[in-house]
Amino acid sequence: MTTEALMDILWILLCSGFVFLMQGGFLCLESGVTRTKNSINVAVKNMVDFGLAVLLYWLVSYGIMFGASKGGWFGSSGWFFQTDDSFQYSVFIFQAMFCATGATIISGATAERLRFYAYIFITIVFSVLVYPFVGHWVWATNALGDPAGWLLSRGFMDFAGSSVVHSTGGWVALALLIIIGPRMGRFTDGKSVEIPGSNLPLAMLGATLLVFGWFGFNGGSTLSFNESVPLILMNTLMGAVAGMITVLMVTPFQKTLPDPGMLMNGAIAGLVAVTANCNVTGPIAAMIIGLIGGGIMMATVKLLEYLKIDDAVGAIPAHLTPGIWGTLAVAFFADPEVMGVESINRGELFTTQLIGVVVIGFWSFCLSFVFFWLINKAYPFRVSEEEEFIGLNVSEHGARTETVFLLQEMEAHARSGDLSKRVYVEPFTEIGQIARQYNKVIDTLDLTISRLKSIFHDLNDGLITFGKDGNLLEMNAAAARFFGLEPAMADGMSAWDLLVPEAREDLEVHQRANEEPFDPFRTGVMQELHYFRPNSRKDEVVEFVASKGVYEEEEIYTGLIRDISDTVQVKRNRSRLVNKLFGAQQSSFYALMCRQSLPVAQNLAERIRRVAKAPKADLSNPDHVSNRFKLILQDAEDIVQVSEELQYADEHGGLKTTAVPAAPYLKEQIQDLVASSSHAALREVPIELDIAQSSFQIQVANTPFSQSLEALLLLAAYECPEGQQVSVKAQPMYLDHDRVGTEVVPEGEYMLITIHDGGRGLADGQLDEYYSGREREYPEIELANADLILRSHGGVLDVDSMPGLGTTQRIYLPVHRPLEDPGSPESGKATILVVDDFPLQRRQLEALFHHAGYEVLHCSSEEEASRLLSAHQVDAVVLDLVLARDQGPSDHLFQYIRKEHPALPIVACSGETDPEILAVVVEQGASAYIRKPLVYDSLLHMVNRELAVR
């Protein structure tokens, strides 16, 4: 064998290797641009079609393609190919790679929805019926190298297979895509939806391998290593570059970002376009052909989207239409010099090329369409929707990747709804990290749901959920309690039966006649339901508010049931009081003020009149005039003051007050009232005055308050029997409900003014009508106004009377706390240790004491408390007796502190008090005890007091 012959063999085998590498390129490209769930299927198909195509090619297809020609239509020899010619073996290997490449084009286009065995069948049909026939028409030569195929004999030129390989594969793919349809979700509501690839860098690697392999694809098609090879490789390179450049040039005009898939397919389209003509053109022509090929690829993409044809990897835009273009381009760009001919009849050549394109298209598309359409009717090529959804890796190959395994676990988790379960964490994998994060999310969700459940069940208000059919889904304990049911009884009960029971004897529901009928589905509206319990003869009012939510397309209603019986009662009472005080008496308050200013005004007018009518002699005396004007000025100032107070009251809804020291003010006021009262009874009755010294301040509107006080003193003076005296006491006090036992006056610090008349007293019935009764008796005393004015001061007038023992009027005037509380220690002087297991409570107490100027330490357990006590100088302890909710009150820490720090003041507090513990705490010297919920002012007051004592 000559050296040249050996070189030819070497070149062909080398190029065969290049073309085989394209198989790997297609595998990477197709796997990369498809989704992970189908990547294994895509890869397997690429492997299998190669093996199958080569086998079939060896069996029959090589014979059909290159066997002795029967009229130029098909070969008829060379089955089970074998030869004594080593060159022929190398040619066979090279040609077999081409067949596999053609089959792979179909694989990419139809990816992600085709049954694996259907694809095997398609590969068989392509490799045996479609490709070798076309190949024979275009490439078959006789033994001397003269044309044998009918198209080749007519002068049809397709050097390396733009039509034979790429268009043929594209036509078959198109027929299949029409038959099997687009992937799920690819076209939604008439719009194209991009399905992202799983690994674009891998796809890019695949495209690079394809470009590399194409040098063998075109370069080896000479089937000899001769001087034309470099030009062919040069043209191949130009085609690849040009196709990609087209995409880069067009992208800015489309106002989109560069699409990696388009760039890859641009390069491939350029390669396909030059494949038919790279042996008969120059580099410039190859560049132009490649550029146009890239443009045709982009146009084809748009056309397919318009036609709703889903090509998963863009095989048709990259192979079919650029292949057609490349074949036709031979007629336009073939160079006579390169071809070694004197001239080219381009018109004739174009006709020939066109005929070839049409015939090849007709054969490939029609044959495969009819064939596959019929088979598809009997044995559907496409996987089911469910299989497509879970991915072909699982459905077609049973592959269990970590991703699929995790998805399956998550799916099972979602179905079970068991939040205590966790998914398996595959160690040292990305999927494992995702699983770990998923578990963390479930942890948080579990915690949140538990809290919500806890809120749902522990809520004092009733909560129910029900579906749009009205059937209850859940009911919390409060709702169950209210309706006298068990929470589990919600199952199967309707919201109507629960809320508007018709057949229950123990619970009757009343609907007000003028109200809209109750409807649990009326959302966002507060509806009142009135219940009556015949057994206890108790009326109850419930407020129901429904809200609607949609969960997984199912409407869920939530109903909040709030027992507002007490609120309604309070509202009624308050309404009555307001009507009484601010409805009927507000006008009398203003009338009082007017009446008060009227005599002053009349007096003023009289004084002015006198001045006006005074003899001139009087006016000539400056002292006399000055005295008169002083009186006028005094009256005018009084009127101005009253007017200002009226205006202030009108604008602010209350009296204009000023802060005054309680003890001296009260003493002075009472003494002045007694001395200068216009009522003789008040001036004559002996009054015992006992004003306790204190530094407290009160806020008063001077004139109205004096008038109120005068009215009450006058009443006492009237009631006081002869020989007796009216006792007036004033003292500061802290009103604690637990100690005093009254609900009339709110808890707090007051200056208490007690006026006791020592008279006849009032019977119970008269006390109820205290104001109206006394006003009738003493019309000059405006008691109701006095009460109104005291309330305007934030005070309360409480009356206590016993027949024969006299009547005691108590005026509770709130102590005024200036911003700088002189009773609080300065910052840093005292340290309070707050021991409470409830974080919110700790924060609130910390803020309270911190604001009051104390240093604050806080902790939640006995251990921490003892540690803090050892490490810090603590001046007082606020100790919650219940440090562990499930254990109840405990005196461990209390006893520890008493033992280790006997002088340390302890303010004990507790929500649920065990009497025994409390007794121990009190006996062993708790400085103070306060019950939860805490009234912070009281607590602060206690602490201030204890520290002051200390």
Added chain:
Amino acid sequence: MKRLLRVMLFGCLLVSQGIAAPSSIDSLALPKAPSQRFGMKEHVESDPDLERWYYAYRYFEQGGAEIKHGLEIERKRSRDRERFDTDYVEKRRIYYEGKAAQHFVESTWVNGVLRKRVYHIQQGLEVVLEYNADGALKQGPKAHARGGRAKRERIVAIFHEVYELE
């Protein structure tokens, strides 16, 4: 599917012409170099006045007779005597122990330039290569059939080796 495959195979076999691939050049009776022999001699005649102005052959003697074996070259002028060595037709044939091969090569020279060469393989089967006045190979569009050139080049290469052509 199996049935379909069987039918296809049957159809292929029905129209087939055998296992070997006749479109391959190994199906052709291409020339082979004659066997090596000792005592080979060469006969050369050269007379520019004659139409067959050059004639040479190789032979060995056996029983006093010349037995042709190997290359035979015959050159006949195609124009006048003055241009006997620039315008002529050369025919080369191979003898195998006195028996002429069915294949031969006929070359036509014009103005000292090879313009045509016919590689005759057997009756009705020959490769014809034509060259222009500059000696460059002339090719038609059909000459670009994929692999056709390679096939021709391989045939020609074998002829060149056996027939000692340049």
